Amino acid sequence: MRTFRFSRFLIYSAACTLLIYILAPFIWLVIMSISSSADLTTKPLQWIPSALDISAYRELLTMGINSRGELFLNGLRNSLKTALMAVTISMLVTIPAAWVFSRFKGKKNIILSLAIFTFMLPPVAYALPLYRMLAKIGWLDKSYAVALVYCTIILPFCVWLIKENIDNIPYELEEAAFIDGAGIFKRITMVVLPLLLPALGTVALLATIMAWDEYFYAMLYTNSKQAITLPVVIANLASGRQSNYSLIAAGGVLASTPPVIIGLLFQRSLVKGMVMGGVKE
């Protein structure tokens, strides 16, 4: 009985430690974002803000000419636009490719291995020639160009996961449709696609988070408000000489909100998606 109680005590103290470890840094970011500059520049720190100060959020979310708000809101729009384009293109490209990889065993899978191999490559290894290519065709600082580049991050894992899912769809279903005279397009859209919808949803969410998170390519290939993405805007905000801590923190909180909400709402299917590709039962 005694050891039982002691183990209970251990579990609860470990759980509390974990709770603090997970929450403390982020809660502090939120507190910073609603603190006044005076509270954040005293020694020792004013842990609980003396007054609620939402001026940082107001500044970031107000559109004014050449203001930080303009840059931030443009970044937000560009991030959404880029992620949406990247995910849409990736989905359209993934479905037929994954179908081929699933239904034709053999040498076609070499291309799949190659695609997965690209995940190992550090982007710096080809970023420079790519930069010059984009410059040559006038695609620098364009959202669609960044979206296309993001497809190469999204595609390998999308194709892999969707292929695994198509493997589980009995081929007989397709054959039946084929006998009824359905062409290749109809077989994929009418038979395979409806059964894939849940998996496609999961993959699309994961892909959106990946695109939202990306910094390196966006830093290199965008520079003006027409294409610059949120991570770059926030990184620039933070690297500025004049440091307004609550403004930086507010930018961080706002940029985290969409992925955190997606994560909390869809945790189960997201984790399933992450594990699915690699683990075979």
Place this chain on the structure above:
Amino acid sequence: MTNPPVRHYSLLIAPMVIIMGAVIGWPLIRTLMLSFTDATMMGLNPISFVGLSNFQKAFSDSGFISALKISLIFAVSVVTIEMMLGTTVALLVNEPFKGRNILRALLILPWAIPTVVNAIMWRLIYNPEYGALNSLLTQMGLIDSYISWLGNPDKALVAIIFADVWKNFSLVALIALASLQSLSSAQMEAAKIDGANAIQRFGYITLPHIIPSLQVALVLRIIEAVKVFDIIYIMTKGGPANKTRSGSIFVYQEAFTNSRMGSGAAFAVIMVSLIVILILFYMRILMKKK
């Protein structure tokens, strides 16, 4: 299974091949070609072929060697800590206790926070003048004067490792937890009846069950960690005294900042080769076990 009677299925994979080839394949070949030249960013001088001299220089470049070492130290440290912490946390939240579901739900928070935001958040916490860490440690009486965590060559890399662990242990924990939840309780009960103690049950049932998932997490994390760029670049830009300059940051600086494309390309080619060898070696070990 007979192959579907489609003659032009190559067309169906063409879009994928074109995108991957245009964005990664061709530029990678260009990098390989550049690595044998003395090309610069501006391209003022005519480019000439210099053979293997870029590679010879690379292997005697102490900056490059130390950057590779830093990538390795970073990757080994974060991956080891994240795997151990993540697995421990998964085992913890797999135990029944009050509030367990809230903790499980919150586990995804660090993973969901964008890398850039994570880097900036920790930079604010480590701030030498007004950072939360300095204030906290002073108020607890653990340090006498404020420390410049990211400005000190001995502490900066450790501080970055800590920041990376906070975000990425959660991925390992989530993957391990998903695997633990698929463990059948019937098997556990049977082992209990057969007289297996807790340690035996863990060693013979739990661990073998979660190892395949942990291997997936391990590969994902190793690959991401050896490529590390974003978190370091935002927290320290590779400084102080180049003590946090990883391989990726070194290549970036050589090619983009110093605009020495030829030698930058050679560094990149060497780095890619090392990563590929490392991963293939790891895969080989995995395959052999199976």
